[in-house]
Amino acid sequence: MHFTSRFGSLLLFAGLAISSPVATPTEPDPSQAVSVELNGQTFINKGLVAFGLIPSNATESTGDTIGGIGSAIAFKRGTFMSNTDGTFSGTLTVQPDRGFNVDGTVDYQGRQFDIDFVLTPYYGTADLSFDDALQTLSLTYIRTLLYTERNDTKTTGLDALAVRAADSGFPQDPTADPPLPIPSQSFNRLTLDCEGLVLNADGTFWMSDEYGPYIYRFASDGSLIQVISPPDAILPMVKNKLNFTSMNDPDTGRAGNQGFEGLTVSPNGNTLFALLQSATIQDGGNKKSTSRFTRLLSYDVSDLTVETPALIGEWVVPLPQDSSGDTLAQSEMHFISENVFFVLARDANGHGGNSDTSAYKQADLIDISGATDIHDTEFDDPSNPIASKGKLDKSITPALYVPFVNFINNTQLARFGLHNGSPADQTLIDAKWESLALAPVNDPANPNDYFLFTAADNDFLSTQGVFNGMSFNAGLDNDNQFLVFRVTLPTVTAGSVQEAIGI
Ligand SMILES: *[C@@H]1O[C@H](CO)[C@@H](O)[C@H](O)[C@H]1NC(C)=O
Ligand SMILES: *[C@@H]1O[C@H](CO)[C@@H](O)[C@H](O)[C@H]1NC(C)=O
Ligand SMILES: *[C@@H]1O[C@H](CO)[C@@H](O)[C@H](O)[C@H]1NC(C)=O
Ligand SMILES: *[C@@H]1O[C@H](CO)[C@@H](O)[C@H](O)[C@H]1NC(C)=O
Numbered sequence: 206m207h208f209t210s211r212f213g214s215l216l217l218f219a220g221l222a223i224s225s226p227v228a229t230p231t232e233p234d235p236s237q238a239v240s241v242e243l244n245g246q247t248f249i250n251k252g253l254v255a256f257g258l259i260p261s262n263a264t265e266s267t268g269d270t271i272g273g274i275g276s277a278i279a280f281k282r283g284t285f286m287s288n289t290d291g292t293f294s295g296t297l298t299v300q301p302d303r304g305f306n307v308d309g310t311v312d313y314q315g316r317q318f319d320i321d322f323v324l325t326p327y328y329g330t331a332d333l334s335f336d337d338a339l340q341t342l343s344l345t346y347i348r349t350l351l352y353t354e355r356n357d358t359k360t361t362g363l364d365a366l367a368v369r370a371a372d373s374g375f376p377q378d379p380t381a382d383p384p385l386p387i388p389s390q391s392f393n394r395l396t397l398d399c400e401g402l403v404l405n406a407d408g409t410f411w412m413s414d415e416y417g418p419y420i421y422r423f424a425s426d427g428s429l430i431q432v433i434s435p436p437d438a439i440l441p442m443v444k445n446k447l448n449f450t451s452m453n454d455p456d457t458g459r460a461g462n463q464g465f466e467g468l469t470v471s472p473n474g475n476t477l478f479a480l481l482q483s484a485t486i487q488d489g490g491n492k493k494s495t496s497r498f499t500r501l502l503s504y505d506v507s508d509l510t511v512e513t514p515a516l517i518g519e520w521v522v523p524l525p526q527d528s529s530g531d532t533l534a535q536s537e538m539h540f541i542s543e544n545v546f547f548v549l550a551r552d553a554n555g556h557g558g559n560s561d562t563s564a565y566k567q568a569d570l571i572d573i574s575g576a577t578d579i580h581d582t583e584f585d586d587p588s589n590p591i592a593s594k595g596k597l598d599k600s601i602t603p604a605l606y607v608p609f610v611n612f613i614n615n616t617q618l619a620r621f622g623l624h625n626g627s628p629a630d631q632t633l634i635d636a637k638w639e640s641l642a643l644a645p646v647n648d649p650a651n652p653n654d655y656f657l658f659t660a661a662d663n664d665f666l667s668t669q670g671v672f673n674g675m676s677f678n679a680g681l682d683n684d685n686q687f688l689v690f691r692v693t694l695p696t697v698t699a700g701s702v703q704e705a706i707g708i
Contacts, residue, residue, distance in 0.1 A: 230328040231291060232648075233691055237330070237617070243545070243570050243607045249693035250610045254326040254656070256621040257342030258684040261667040265318060266349045269672050272665030273301030274318060274685050277402035277412075277468070277537070278640040278658060281319060282707030287647045293324040293656070296347065297642065300412065303362030303398045305665035305672055307679060310451075312381075313362035313672070315352030315397045315412070316427075321345040324656065324689060327620070335622030335632050342687055352412075354395040354429040365396045365416040365449035374512050376434040379416040379449035395429070397421070398451065400639070401468025401537070403477065406707060407509065413479050415464025416449045420479055420504070433477075433504060433514055435465075436585035439485055457587035460490040466639065467501075467538030469546065472698075472705040475507035477514070480548065483524060483534040487590040493531035495595025497524040498603065501538075501573065502580070519580035520573045521591055521603040525550050525565065533565050536639035537659075540705070542696035544574040547641050548606070549659070555613075555625070557666045557683035558636025562626040566612040566638055568657060568690075572605040610657065610690050612638060635661035635686045643702050646691060653697055657690045 237252030263271045277300040284295035297320045304313025327333065327341045352360045355375070365379030381396045401413030401420075408425035417440075420433040434440070441448055441455035451461045459481060467480030481499045489495030503518035505511075525533045537549040551566040553559050579601060583589040591598050611617075613625045613634060623632050639662045646654040666683035670676060 233328050234330050239611075241570070241607055241609050243605070244572055244574070246695045247693075248570060248609060248695065251654070251691040251693065252328075253614075253617040253621060253688060254328065254691045255324050255341035255689035256338045256623065257322070257344045257687045258339065259320070259344050259346065261663060261682040261684050262669040263346065264671055265346060267351070268674060270305070270665055270667050270670045271318065271346060271685065272305065272667065272670075273303075273662045274299040274320075275635075275638060275640045275660030275662040275687075276300055276302040276400050278642050278660050279402050279404045280642055280644060280706040282404055282406065285644045285706055285708050291325070293326075293644070294322060295644070296321050297658070298402065298404060299640070299660065300399050300402045301665075302400060302662060305670055305677060305679065306362065307664065307666075310362055310364045311672060315360040315362070315399050317350050317402065319347040321347055326656075326689070326691065330620070332619045333622055338621035338623070341621070342689060344687065350427045352397065352423060352427045352429070357428070358394055360397045361394045362398065363396050364451055367393075368447050368449065369393065369395075375432055376419070377447050378419070378432065398462075398464065400464065400466045401479065403468055403470045405474055405509070409509065411468060411470070411477060411506075413465035413468040415462055415466070415482075416451060418459050418464030418481065420465060420468065420477065422509075431512060435479075435502060436516065436519070438487070438585045438587045439481065439500065442587060454486055454491055457487045458485055460484075460486055460496070463490060463534065466534075466536045467548065469538050469540045470506070470705070471540055472701040475505070476517070477504045477506045478502065478538065478540065478546070479504075480522065480535060480538045482536070483532050484592060484595070485587070487587050488592040489590075489595030492595070495592075496534070497526060497532040497595065498522075498592040498597050499524055499535065500591070501604070516580050518578050519585070520576040520578060521597065521601055522548065522571055523597075523603045523606050525569070525606065525608065527552060527564060536637070537641045539641040539643060541570070541643075541694055542698060542701070545570065545572050545696050547609075547657070549638060549641055551612075551638055553636055555636035556629060556633040557664055557681060561629050561633060563613045563634065563636070566634075567608055568610040568612070568641060568659065570607040570609045572607075575602060576604045577601045610692060612659070612688060631682070631684065635663060635683065637662040637664065644706060645702050651693065652699065653693050653695050655692055655694055655697070655702055657692050658687065659690075660687045661685060
């Protein structure tokens with residue numbers, strides 16, 4: 206399957222020939238550039254350079270609808286290539302969250318897909334048609350890898366109504382149904398709401414989730430190896446007991462559906478970073494008006510034989526707020542250089558979202574070099590909030606937060622046949638952008654230029670959906686959209702982005 210257009214490849218080929226004359230520029234037009242300063246360094250957004258999609262009704266090898274894939278994306282190690290014709294190609298590993306769950310959670314096994322891409326950056330200032338724009342990032346589904354846990358049991362996406370006892374190196378974990386009385390062995394299953402993904406050099410991968418919120422490591426065949434459980438301050442507790450349901454907020458710890466959306470690693474694979482979507486309950490996370498102070502954790506994962514990686518850092522990240530003071534929660538982070546990261550913060554408007562008009566969807570910058578490290582302090586105990594009712598404790602300096610790449614710039618969207626606001630058609634930008642990946646441009650004149658890939662979680666919204674052999678109609682066709690920006694990142698150490706993606 207080659208997901209480039211609804212209209213087939215012949216017509217597309219003709220379209221490309223018409224709208225991409227020989228004069229198409231091979232470098233970004235300076236008029237596209239928007240710069241910001243972070244600690245005296247200039248970061249530049251050189252504009253949107255590609256757009257692609259996987260249609261809402263596409264299916265994968267299990268027969269299920271391909272959906273939710275923008276929950277996490279990562280370059281499959283060693284695959285990213287610059288081609289002599291000016292294109293770039295490779296494979297993205299993408300990870301959906303927990304299946305079509307608009308009417309309640311479903312028994313969706315955790316999984317990831319490999320998707321081949323060809324990137325043909327478009328640097329022109331003229332507006333492409335939507336169908337021509339789709340030529341700039343073609344995406345081809347390749348394969349599915351399903352996740353299993355202990356005893357070779359399938360994971361599920363059903364709400365985490367039960368807690369399974371800690372056992373053989375695994376912490377107490379979220380399961381789908383009460384284990385006693387045992388209704389059926391098959392329902393005492395680990396439940397996952399997969400959000401973050403980091404691919405390791407040894408073929409294993411880290412996945413961060415929203416129920417725990419935990420960080421899991423799987424082998425290359427998709428079987429669970431180990432689990433990292435966060436400090437008590439983050440674990441969801443009801444009446445002093447773990448309670449992983451996403452339906453209600455706990456008394457302390459992560460709020461419902463506000464788990465580890467962000468996961469990234471240092472280029473050498475030694476330090477893993479996880480970022481909570483918004484504040485814990487004790488830190489103001491029970492209300493959008495007080496939930497901006499979220500926590501970033503780091504773990505030493507330099508030795509993958511260590512069963513319980515050590516927490517080595519913890520910082521407070523002040524999330525942006527909308528015009529009414531509500532927190533714009535984050536959906537992903539990505540390592541840039543020591544102490545500097547992207548954070549993707551956004552509203553829930555756009556195609557498939559609450560309303561058509563988005564006000565904030567950005568890959569912003571944070572710098573933790575001046576922030577207070579609170580790991581292993583009293584703040585790791587839920588009775589000592591960092592920000593009671595959303596007021597940050599005076600002893601804590603949060604990360605520096607600088608707005609950067611705006612996904613909903615109308616000039617940029619129009620160049621790719623896209624728009625923000627009504628009408629809610631196929632060319633409306635998706636609501637839920639939740640992933641980031643970085644690759645080198647390999648331009649000797651601009652050695653610090655990188656491609657920033659991002660993809661949306663379409664919530665499996667399809668009028669022709671399929672799950673476990675049954676069809677479903679979500680009432681809307683919301684494609685899995687992808688965007689690629691070109692950015693200048695002055696702090697990146699030469700070769701580190703290449704090291705991170707194994708090229
Ligand atoms: C939108 O992008 C254009 C370049 O295409 C830039 O000049 C403008 O400042 C951007 N607007 C915002 C609000 O970032
Ligand atoms: C998706 O829908 C389009 C338009 O209705 C149709 O042409 C195409 O065959 C469908 N694809 C799949 C995989 O069902
Ligand atoms: C794995 O199977 C063994 C033997 O049936 C059982 O005792 C154990 O509880 C199972 N572990 C899990 C996590 O289901
Ligand atoms: C979790 O808390 C909810 C109330 O929010 C309660 O109804 C449920 O029984 C608790 N689950 C467990 C496993 O204790």
